[in-house]
Amino acid sequence: MFYYPVGTVLAEAVTDGGVTLAPIRDVLADEFYTGALADAIRSPGSIPAGLAGWLLASASDIANALAVLVNALVSPFDGGLESWPGAVLGGIGGVLGALAGVVPGFGLFGFTAWQALCSTVASLALGLPGAYVLARFEFPGRRTLESLTAVPFVLPSIMVAVGFVAAFGVNGPLNRTLAALGLPTVELLFSLEIIIIAHAFYNAPLVTRIVAAAWESVDARAVETARSLGASPTRAFRDVVVPQLLPAVATGALLTFIFTFMSFPIVLALGGLEYATVEVWLYNRVGQLDIQEAAVLAVLETVISLGLTYAYLRYEAATSRGDRVGSPLDRDPLFRLDAKRVALAGYGVVVAVVFLLPIVSMLAASVTSPDGLTLRYYRFLLERGAEATSAQVSPTLAVRNSLLFGAGTLLVAVPMGVLLALASTREGRLARAVGVLSMAPFAVSGVVVGLGLLQTLVFGTTVLGRRIVVGGPLAIVAAHAVGAYPFVVRNVAPLLAGLDRRLVESARALGATRNRALLDIELPLVAPGIAAGAAFAFAISIGEFDSTVLLASASGSDTSLYTMPVAVERFLGKQTLGRPTAMGSVLLAVTAGAFIVIDRVGGRYRE
Amino acid sequence: MTDERVSRRAYLATAGTGIAMLAGCSSGGGDPGTEGETATDTPVTTGTPTATPESLSGTLTVATYSSWVEDEGAAGPWLKQTFEERYPDVTVEYVTPDGEVSHYVQRKQQGAPIDADMYVGLNVDQLITADSNLDTDLFDTPQLSNGRKVKDGLRFDPQGRAIPYDTGYISVVFDESEVPRPETFTDLTEPEWEDGLLAQNAQTAATGRAFLLWTIKEFGTDGYLDYWRDLQANGVTILDSWTESYSNAYMNGERPMVVSYSTDQVFANRYDYDMTRHQVAALNGQGYANPEGMARFADSDSPDLAAVFMDFMLTAEAQGEIAVRNVQFPAIPESEAALTEEFQTYAKVPDQPVTFTYDELQGNVEGWVEDWAREIAQ
Numbered sequence: 001m002f003y004y005p006v007g008t009v010l011a012e013a014v015t016d017g018g019v020t021l022a023p024i025r026d027v028l029a030d031e032f033y034t035g036a037l038a039d040a041i042r043s044p045g046s047i048p049a050g051l052a053g054w055l056l057a058s059a060s061d062i063a064n065a066l067a068v069l070v071n072a073l074v075s076p077f078d079g080g081l082e083s084w085p086g087a088v089l090g091g092i093g094g095v096l097g098a099l100a101g102v103v104p105g106f107g108l109f110g111f112t113a114w115q116a117l118c119s120t121v122a123s124l125a126l127g128l129p130g131a132y133v134l135a136r137f138e139f140p141g142r143r144t145l146e147s148l149t150a151v152p153f154v155l156p157s158i159m160v161a162v163g164f165v166a167a168f169g170v171n172g173p174l175n176r177t178l179a180a181l182g183l184p185t186v187e188l189l190f191s192l193e194i195i196i197i198a199h200a201f202y203n204a205p206l207v208t209r210i211v212a213a214a215w216e217s218v219d220a221r222a223v224e225t226a227r228s229l230g231a232s233p234t235r236a237f238r239d240v241v242v243p244q245l246l247p248a249v250a251t252g253a254l255l256t257f258i259f260t261f262m263s264f265p266i267v268l269a270l271g272g273l274e275y276a277t278v279e280v281w282l283y284n285r286v287g288q289l290d291i292q293e294a295a296v297l298a299v300l301e302t303v304i305s306l307g308l309t310y311a312y313l314r315y316e317a318a319t320s321r322g323d324r325v326g327s328p329l330d331r332d333p334l335f336r337l338d339a340k341r342v343a344l345a346g347y348g349v350v351v352a353v354v355f356l357l358p359i360v361s362m363l364a365a366s367v368t369s370p371d372g373l374t375l376r377y378y379r380f381l382l383e384r385g386a387e388a389t390s391a392q393v394s395p396t397l398a399v400r401n402s403l404l405f406g407a408g409t410l411l412v413a414v415p416m417g418v419l420l421a422l423a424s425t426r427e428g429r430l431a432r433a434v435g436v437l438s439m440a441p442f443a444v445s446g447v448v449v450g451l452g453l454l455q456t457l458v459f460g461t462t463v464l465g466r467r468i469v470v471g472g473p474l475a476i477v478a479a480h481a482v483g484a485y486p487f488v489v490r491n492v493a494p495l496l497a498g499l500d501r502r503l504v505e506s507a508r509a510l511g512a513t514r515n516r517a518l519l520d521i522e523l524p525l526v527a528p529g530i531a532a533g534a535a536f537a538f539a540i541s542i543g544e545f546d547s548t549v550l551l552a553s554a555s556g557s558d559t560s561l562y563t564m565p566v567a568v569e570r571f572l573g574k575q576t577l578g579r580p581t582a583m584g585s586v587l588l589a590v591t592a593g594a595f596i597v598i599d600r601v602g603g604r605y606r607e
Numbered sequence: 608m609t610d611e612r613v614s615r616r617a618y619l620a621t622a623g624t625g626i627a628m629l630a631g632c633s634s635g636g637g638d639p640g641t642e643g644e645t646a647t648d649t650p651v652t653t654g655t656p657t658a659t660p661e662s663l664s665g666t667l668t669v670a671t672y673s674s675w676v677e678d679e680g681a682a683g684p685w686l687k688q689t690f691e692e693r694y695p696d697v698t699v700e701y702v703t704p705d706g707e708v709s710h711y712v713q714r715k716q717q718g719a720p721i722d723a724d725m726y727v728g729l730n731v732d733q734l735i736t737a738d739s740n741l742d743t744d745l746f747d748t749p750q751l752s753n754g755r756k757v758k759d760g761l762r763f764d765p766q767g768r769a770i771p772y773d774t775g776y777i778s779v780v781f782d783e784s785e786v787p788r789p790e791t792f793t794d795l796t797e798p799e800w801e802d803g804l805l806a807q808n809a810q811t812a813a814t815g816r817a818f819l820l821w822t823i824k825e826f827g828t829d830g831y832l833d834y835w836r837d838l839q840a841n842g843v844t845i846l847d848s849w850t851e852s853y854s855n856a857y858m859n860g861e862r863p864m865v866v867s868y869s870t871d872q873v874f875a876n877r878y879d880y881d882m883t884r885h886q887v888a889a890l891n892g893q894g895y896a897n898p899e900g901m902a903r904f905a906d907s908d909s910p911d912l913a914a915v916f917m918d919f920m921l922t923a924e925a926q927g928e929i930a931v932r933n934v935q936f937p938a939i940p941e942s943e944a945a946l947t948e949e950f951q952t953y954a955k956v957p958d959q960p961v962t963f964t965y966d967e968l969q970g971n972v973e974g975w976v977e978d979w980a981r982e983i984a985q
Contacts, residue, residue, distance in 0.1 A: 032981055108984065162855055169859045189861055190844045268847040269855075273808050274839070276984040284810045284980065288973065289709060289740050370878050389684065391676045391701030454706075459719035467720065549705045570703075572850050573678040576878070577858075 002482040005452030006444050010302070013295035027296045033278075035107030065094040109300070112261055112277040115192060119199035119260035120253050126200045126354065127207025127252065129347045134208065135215030139334035146212065147592075147599035149205040150535040152355065154543035154591045156565040159584040161269035162577055163358030164198055165189060166365060173357060195271045199260045201354055206536070207252035210491060213528040214248030215241075217495055220329045247316050247494040254312045255490060258305045258442050283447045291451070298448040305443030306436055313424075313435045316497060359588070366581035377582035395583060397560060398567040399590055401473075402542050405563060406594065408477035409484050409541035414534050416481065417488020418523075424489065425496045438489045441482050450546040453479065458550055476551050476561060480541040487540065488533030495526040535598055542591050545569065564590070664696030667912045670711065670723040673703040675933075682932040683727075690919055697912065708733040711904070712740050721745075724907040725917065727772070729900045730813060731763040735969050744768070746902040749914040753921035756939040761898040765965050769900035772920050773935035776869040776894030776957050777817040779804070782884040785863035789888050792825050795838060795864075802842035805852040805865040809976050813897060814849045818866045819979055820972075821895035824961050828975065832982050845983055869894050870934045872953040887955050894957030898938065 013023055031038040039046060069091030106113070134146050152160075168174050168188045175185040188194045218241055226236040264279040273280075278297055285294035334341070366377055381395040388394035417438075424435035441449075460469035499522060507517040523530070545565045552561035562570070564587040571579040676683035687699040702723055704710040714721055726746075737745045746768040754770060761771040779789060786803055789795055795804055807815030823831045835843075844862065846852040857865040875885035901920060903913045919925055926937040927945030936954065937944035963972075 032985060158851075161851065165855050165859050165861065169861055171860045189856070268808070269851050273845040273847070273980065273983045281984065284808075287709070287810055288977075289712065289736065370880060389676075389687070391683070391703060393677065454710075454713065455717055459714055459717045462718070553702070553704050570673050570677050572854075573674040576679070577854055579679075 002441055002449070002479075005456040006449055007452075008456055009291070009295055009448050009452045010299055010444075011295075012292050013299045016292070023292055023296045024299065027293065027300065031107060033107045033109055035105040035110050037106055037110075062095070065091075069095050108276065108278055108281060111275075112279075113304075115195060115199075115267075115275070115277065116257050116261040116263070118192070119196050119203065119263075120256045122196050122200040123203035123207050123256045123260075124249070124253060126350070127204035128211060128249070129344070130204065130208035130351070131211035131215055133334070133344060133347075134212040136329065136331055137334040138331035143599065144596055146209070147535065147595040149209045150539040150595050151588065151592055152202050152205050153536060153539035154565075154587065155359075156543065156545060156568050156584065156587075157265035157269065158572065159362055159568060159581065159587075160198060160201065160266065160358065162365060162581060162584075163362035164194065164201075164270055166361035167357040168194060168197075172361070174353065189270065190272050192271065192275060195263075195267055195275060197354060198266045198270055199256075199263060201358065202266075203252075203256040203259060204354075206255060207249070209532045209535070210252045210255075211245060211248045213491060213532045214245055214494060214498075216328050216528050217498070217525070218244050218329055220327050223329065243319070244498065247319055247498070250312060250315060251490050251494055254308060255442070257308065258439075261305065262301060262445060264447070279445055279447065282445055286447055286451055294448065294451075298445040301445055302440075302443045306439065309439045309443065310432065310436050313432045316494060317427075317432065362581055363585050363588075365577045366585045369576070369578060374578075377578035380579055381582055381586065393562055393567045393570045395567055395586065398562055398564045398583075399586065401561060402563040402565075402587075402590070403594065405473070405476055405480055405548075406538045406541040408473070409480040410534055410538055410598075412477060412481035413484040413537040414488055414530065417485040417533055417537070418492055418530065420485065421489045421492040421496055422518075422522075425493050435489075435493065439486050442486050446546050449479075449483075450550055453547050454550050458553070471551055471561075473561060476548055477541075479547040479551060480544050481537075483544060483547075484537035484540040487536040488530070491533035491536070492526050492529040495529040496522065499525055531599060535595055538594065538598060539591070542587070542594075663694045663912060663915060665909050665912055666698045666700055667725075667909055667916055668700050668702060668723045669725055669727055669916070670702050670704065671727040672707055675728060676701045676703060678932075680932050682929045685928055685932060686920065686925065689925070690916060693919070694915075699916070708737060711745060712737050715741055715743070715745055721904050721906040723904055724909050725901060725903045725913040727901045727920075729769050729902050730897060731769075731963075731965055731968060732816060732972055734764055734769055734900075734902075735965065735972060739969070739973075744905050747905040747907075747910075749903045749910070749917055751914060751918050751921065753918045753939075756921055756943065758938060758940060760960075761896075761938055763898055763900065763962075763965055764902075769902045770917060770921070771898040771900045771938040772926075773929055773933055773938055774896055774898035775935045776889075776896055776955075776960060777814055777821060777866060778869040778871075778894050778955075778957065779864055779888040779890060780857070780867040780871045781864040781886050781888055783886045784883045788886065789864065789890060792822065792834065792890050795843075795890075796834070796841045798841075800841065800864065803862055803864045804838070804841075804843045805856055805862045806843055806845050807849055807852055807866060808845055808847045808980075810980055812848050814866050814868075815845070816976065817895045817897045819976065820963055820968075821890075821893070821961065823975060824895070824963065825891065828971075831975075832978060835979060835982055839983065864888075868934070869957060870936070870954045872955070873934050873950055876949060876953050889955075889957040889959075892958040893961050894959075896960040896962040899935065 014020060016023060025041070027033050029038050029041045034041065036050075039050060069088070072087040072091040105111075130149070134142065134149075166172055168186075170185070170187065170189075178185050188197070222240050223236050226240045227233070231239065261277075262279045263277055264283060267275055267277050267280055278301055282294045282297040282301075285291070285297065334344075367373055367375065369376065384392065385394050385396035388397075420434060420438045424431050424438060457470035457475060460467045462468075503521050503525075504517050507521050508514070512520065542563070543565060544563070548561075548563050549566050549569070552563075552566065564583065568580050568583045568587060571583050573579070671683065675681055683701055687701070690699055691697060706713065708726060708729055711721060711723070711726065734746075748767050749770070751770065757771055761774050763769065763771065779795075781789065781803075786800055789800055794800055806818055809815040809819040819831075822834055825831075826834045844852075844856075846856065849867070853865055853867055856862060857867075869887050869889070871885050871887055872882065874880070875882060901917055903910060903917065907913050920929065921939060923939070923943050923945055926939050926943070927947075929935070930937040930944060931947050931950050934954075936956070937946070941951075
């Protein structure tokens with residue numbers, strides 16, 4: 001369901017009559033794609049001269065900018081004292097600009113990597129304090145909040161774009177608040193900044209969830225031992241807790257980087273074509289039916305992502321050999337007044353702006369018409385649910401299908417992910433290879449997966465004169481599970497790797513079978529990771545769009561397999577955002593409810 | 608393939624129409640309707656349907672874009688219902704594949720069955736894409752009794768396969784309380800209109816493509832990239848679809864100008880929007896005409912039924928409904944279509960419609976769009 005369809009597309013990157021690397025070389029040597037690297041790829045001999053020229057030029061730029069700054073600093077009276085701060089700021093800006101100019105342009109790939117890096121940093125900055133709050137504090141609604149961290153993942157990107165434009169637009173609530181406070185307003189839309197914030201919206205909850213799961217399995221006794229040996233709380237945190245969290249932080253960062261490297265609808269909707277990434281370009285190639293160039297881009301993306309994964313797995317193998325057992329740290333009450341909690345309240349405000357404001361703005365769009373408040377869009381959903389014709393989408397059917405496919409995905413992806421996690425945490429090269437391959441569904445362009453499914457399963461193949469077309473619910477569940485199981489692997493594997501092997505060994509020595517040891521010792525200890533992975537697997541299924549829409553239309557006129565995100569997309573039309581946002585609000589409500597149920601059920605095995 | 612495509616459909620829905628006699632248009636390559644007009648050259652019996660209600664039966668599968676069936680008051684459901692009432696033994700089924708026309712191009716390339724009888728919502732560049740990617744014809748040439756009612760200037764297929772059923776004119780819609788009316792293309796690069804314009808990706812959105820072609824018409828193949836560099840320097844924003852740029856960004860007041868349709872005020876009036884934000888500017892007095900067509904698949908199992916449905920879409924009654932519901936101009940002369948008063952009051956026709964012909968676009972359009980996209984994305 002994955003390797004074969006994708007393989008058929010990727011193979012086009014290296015076939016041109018026969019097998020050839022020319023298409024890949026052409027892309028790498030194209031300045032549009034690789035910028036300054038293109039020259040080097042075309043003629044490696046020119047590298048030293050090019051490098052020297054570049055160093056010289058940038059050194060003189062920086063020197064000039066520094067001279068301007070020093071001049072501004074030492075002669076405050078030149079342009080009058082009151083304009084001095086401005087001159088100094090201008091000088092600093094000049095130096096920063098010259099430094100930034102040192103980084104040569106690396107074309108589309110360079111820009112894509114750069115925005116992914118910025119997005120990763122932003123997601124960590126926004127996600128880590130959340131993990132701290134969820135793992136270390138007790139407060140009413142904590143479990144629910146933890147469940148809800150998976151919600152952003154299911155929101156169709158078009159809905160997120162609608163919410164972001166409404167929230168951060170020139171006339172949005174953020175700017176109105178700033179203006180009311182007498183502060184300058186911000187113009188965020190159609191900029192790199194808004195792309196990064198939206199990427200953080202999607203990925204910071206992922207970081208939070210993965211790191212919180214790891215934090216919950218930090219052994220309290222190790223911290224107590226360190227403290228009793230005289231370590232300060234800070235020191236105990238740095239020496240005992242941080243090393244145990246690092247693999248989880250790195251997992252979150254890796255996933256975020258890969259996702260944002262492959263980012264595409266958000267970039268288009270909030271940044272526009274000027275901020276195109278490789279995946280945007282790939283999508284456009286497919287639209288022009290230039291499948292070969294699309295395949296080359298997909299191969300390069302995959303190589304980069306899997307290379308990062310491999311590097312990460314080496315790191316994970318080297319770091320996580322802790323002696324962890326399940327004796328979690330105690331949680332502190334959240335509501336009390338001290339400096340730490342005031343800082344957390346500030347973090348809460350940022351979270352509210354980044355997460356709540358867009359979602360609330362989206363909900364608001366579903367009950368607002370030009371005439372003011374209205375329920376007419378929800379009434380439309382009910383009416384359409386009752387009387388949709390064959391070609392029209394019925395909201396009720398969409399809700400039912402989404403939940404069914406989500407449940408099916410859980411049943412397939414969770415066992416599959418746990419097994420692969422077990423396989424990949426054994427010692428050795430083979431285990432690392434399994435680990436890397438288990439990430440392949442993340443590392444392959446979503447556009448290419450869609451294209452592969454279309455060409456192989458939806459169009460079908462002729463076997464013995466009969467056309468075999470794969471469609472239907474099982475195909476959709478399989479496609480969702482393929483996209484979802486890597487989440488389970490990456491949530492569970494770091495915890496498994498950190499398990500104290502001696503526990504399993506003692507159990508085996510005391511006569512437990514391999515399976516008994518697995519069920520009674522290992523799985524309960526990694527339960528937080530399994531729960532986190534399951535929630536994301538469900539989220540992936542609910543939010544999945546590309547393969548659902550393709551497979552749902554596999555059998556011609558039978559389109560009754562569409563899901564909630566497909567319905568949102570289908571209701572987008574002329575002049576009004578009411579219908580799609582109403583459908584999006586239903587999606588939000590249904591899945592938030594489902595997450596709370598999953599987490600509660602999963603949580604029973606946790607304590 | 609992703610939800611970005613959405614916007615393209617939505618956009619397509621709105622694109623495309625025009626009352627207009629394009630006969631007077633500035634297309635250099637001559638009237639596109641002069642060659643190979645199989646449809647109109649064929650002697651036909653006028654005025655009567657080619658089949659009687661009793662003689663027709665079966666299922667007609669019509670492929671189209673999704674807003675044709677999903678939009679509020681969309682034309683699709685009305686056509687289905689009315690046609691089925693007229694021919695009680697016929698069932699009309701719509702299918703809305705995600706890839707639109709290119710879905711069928713890919714099917715044909717892969718040797719998969721087409722599974723549909725006709726396509727509604729085809730424009731000239733999609734037809735060129737189909738022709739240039741396939742060795743055999745995706746569409747054939749139907750014999751229509753009402754075919755000759757279509758205004759000559761709208762016919763965009765030299766081989767007469769695609770029959771226009773409506774048309775639109777690309778224009779700039781602006782907020783007169785924020786910016787002066789842009790009169791020329793050069794105005795859009797002036798400081799007064801700085802950071803003002805929302806346009807669409809010419810690779811994915813029909814409005815975006817039409818606006819790009821319009822600038823090529825104005826500045827030539829040697830000059831259009833320079834013009835776009837100036838537009839970029841003046842802060843143009845290029846989003847993927849008409850829906851994103853219009854419904855989401857423009858309607859939220861993000862920018863004072865958006866590339867849209869000359870029929871914009873029909874919507875604005877229908878939903879009681881403030882007209883100051885729905886002024887239509889015809890740059891240089893022009894508008895780029897973008898007819899939408901229908902075509903019958905060569906592999907159709909019910910070719911006769913498809914032809915009767917196509918004929919039906921060109922009747923005065925259906926032309927009026929399609930124009931009003933799709934907010935585009937009819938393909939038959941306006942005086943013959945049953946149009947509402949609201950539509951006649953608010954739909955504007957540019958003084959000088961311009962467009963490229965099939966022959967002018969063939970072999971060129973892909974390169975133009977590619978060069979443009981590389982210019983923008985760097």
